[in-house]
Amino acid sequence: MQLESLDSLDLARHVRPGDGVIFQQGCGEALSVAERFVQQRASYSGARLFLGSGFSCSFQPEHADHLRFSGIGGIGSLRKLASARALDPIPCHISSIEPLLRQGVIASNVVMLQVSPPNERGEYSLGLVNDYVRTAIGRARVVIAEINRQIPWVHCDLPLTAADISVAVETDRAPLELPPAPFGALERRIAQHIGDLIGDRATLQMGIGSVPEAIMSSLADRRELGIHSGMIGDSAVTLMECGAVTNAHKGMDAGVTVSGVLFGTQKLYRYAERNPQIRLHPTSYTHHIGVLARLKNFVSINSALEVDLTGQINAEAIGREHIGAVGGQVDYIRAAALSEGGVSIVALPATGKSGDSKIVSRLSGPVTTARSDVDVVATEHGVAHLRGRSLRQRVRALVQIAAPEHRERLLAEARQVLGENV
Known part of the structure; x- marks a missing residue:
């Protein structure tokens, strides 16, 4: 050197x-x-x-x-x-x-x-x-x-x-910090709907954003959770310090929070310093389906830009504007399907800042996750269970978690494609 x-x-x-x-x-x-x-x-x-x-x-x-x-x-x-x-x-x-x-x-x-x-x-x-x-x-x-x-x-x-x-x-320079995303009543409602799907001893994977932060903040009363994720932020420290996360029942890496990156503030960096309870691994370990499928009760929670009425997920772009990425969403969704007791959740607000519905009849960008892979979709209006459901069942379930002012239009658009008995 x-x-x-x-x-x-x-x-x-x-x-x-x-x-x-x-x-x-x-x-x-x-x-x-x-x-x-x-x-x-x-x-x-x-x-x-x-x-x-x-x-x-x-x-x-x-x-x-x-x-x-x-x-x-x-x-x-x-x-x-x-x-x-x-x-x-x-x-x-x-x-x-x-x-x-x-x-x-x-x-x-x-x-x-x-x-x-x-x-x-x-x-x-x-x-x-x-x-x-x-x-x-x-x-x-x-x-x-x-x-x-x-x-x-x-x-x-x-x-x-x-x-x-x-x-x-x-x-000798302060590293970049990523403070936890702020969240409010809307994100808390989404977290409340998801809460029943995250039990004691679940193994968590979550991404970045206000909805994941709201969900993490709601889990302090859980017991013996684990974390195996592509990234962790300050909220992971909070759950480890209060005893909610022990990593004792993941089925592997007992006692250790596994991540690929630390995206947080000095709170996280100080906690991780020489702490044997946190270990960083490459993506071949944090995202590989063969590794992830060994986890017990793996709960994967990711976000989306929009979801169509058959369950297709767009997490990448609106039109030509690339504001997201394929990322690890598909890796984790498929792994949760193979995990004993696993579940994958795509959580998003029902509407965007302009009031447009994020539950749509047709995506405005690419298909990031195929409808055949999607398990659960959640908004502030509820939860739609899609795994194993028919197209018509999916339409009805997703319309019910769309914003009320958009539901009639979404049903009408679905009927144009799938017929009047939707």
Whole structure:
């Protein structure tokens, strides 16, 4: 490992035009290195960045003058790139990213990391994000690490050593934070409808957003819950501290909350510091159906942009606006169907900010999850159980959880397709 100062870091010595570049996503982004990377971009014009989620302002549409951006979708601050058509979305399940990296379909010539200072054994923690970066490192020509004194040393499946790092710079900078999404009465009503589906000893997977936060806040009275998820936030700490989450009955990883990334605030980062009750794993463990199917009572809760009357889910785009991603939704929905006692829930408000129905007769974007995979859909008006139901049964169930002012129109539109006896 070659140690350099940040001011002297000349990335043109390491990055070539056309290289595929991987940054850790979300809160794990190496902010200081990213700033240098953008400043020096003309020196490696045509470099291709693959991006997961983004919560910083590092990458802007004007940077497409020399950089090429692709990624899983317009999540967080990357929506600006997507709206400007500067981000080329790759529709893929999270579980497929590591295979795509191994096969070279997604190039990872250069990997930019943010890691913790080493422990007493000389091991560097991947800090806040593990997910697919280990696989990217295995394919990389160069690994550049920002060793940040403010990054917690978090247990992971395989820490880094100096031999894994080509070039390193040392920084002392607060990492990105993602505060819990605020929620109100509407989200609480959705959580209340879902509550009966989440019993004691359930193993939880939840995504980002106000509805998942409302659900997590309602579970403090549960006992012996487990967590196996692609991400966790501050709400996981709350449930662990109050004793609701013990991870004792998941069927694997006893006593350990498993995640791929930490997307939260200093509350989460301080709690995760050298805490053996939290361990970060790659997506081949957090999202692989063969692993997930071994979990007991696996409850997967995800969101959607819209749901059509037959149960098809769109979680990616409205028209040409990419504001979401395929993500891990299908991975988790299919896994819950195989889990003993498992259930998968897609939860969303019945209407958008403009009052338009999110239960629709025809999707305005792509089909993220096929109707054959969908189990339960929930809004503030109730729960629709779809698994094993016929098309007409699905229409009736979904109309009942749509906003009342849209139900008559939705039924009329359904009858045009399925007949008068809907």
